[in-house]
Amino acid sequence: MLRDEFGISKVIYPGSFIQISPSFIFSYVVYVDSDKNAVKFFKSNALVEMINERKEYSEDPEIAFHGIDYSNLIEDYHSKFDLLISQYAGFISGVCRPYLRPSGYLLVNNSHGDAGMASLDSDYKLIYAVHKTKGKYRLSNSSLDTYFIPKKDITVTKELLLDRKKGLGYTKTAPLYLFQKMAK
Template structure:
């Protein structure tokens, strides 16, 4: 195992915050077996809880990192929480380009743009979109008839009640989708969550 690669990953999660509990919570709740992570950079934590993950990123740092796939797989095998062998794949491309992959159970969207829209065709009907609203991805999903809001996540706890209180602007103002897409920035709603869970319904 190339320890430099593992140190790079550990330094990265120390910088961005470790999302392991977030991924574990979602994987356990919805029995996730396959996932894609567009705009993943080098966050390989999902593979500790999900047997098959495809990471997608065209950033040169991510491309270089995933060239050490054998070391990454060895690290995951030592730290994963499932019995089957880990299947880890990497696509060094723009996730807005067509993805020639099988449909998956989960799309992970974390601070990487409109992932839920771009990769929607790769999600199974009934599959889950895990996203935040840093760039407005959750807002777009909320106004997309293909998705249904089923829960929010706060402090790695899934909450399924009172979902109608989310995505409401002050004074009942409507969401300007065109402006949202242009600015690529989440809106300040009266009630917000750290992450949102949507189910693909059609």
């Protein structure tokens, strides 16, 4: 879905832990995680075999792993990626934004508040809510302005989200959101 409709080929996944499912869809994925078990996992020779068994593309998979703190940005990767993934691993949308090319995409959930953070960021525009029905993901761009409205009568700021470190309750939610980085 994302690969073909949005022309995504290069993907970076900071805070991936051992979650290699992006490599089943995308042939080029860079993983970043500082956890020692992730470091060990990505050393395994069985990894490419595991990906080959499940991949949905014809070319050979290409993966790279960096066992570092994702806030230590890797200069060579700046503006190189079509898709940045942020799942349950903190505020990646802001810190790792330099990795995205102009008009690149951010796929993010709100577990740690990062989707809410992206919604407040003028460098990103929400283009789809991603819903899951009967095990299948579905993109919806209807009434996007009705997401990220807090349940409580509060003013949501980046500082508030940074302090909480987990997602706020919003009146309408989706499991995932697709944002686009504004071209500058």
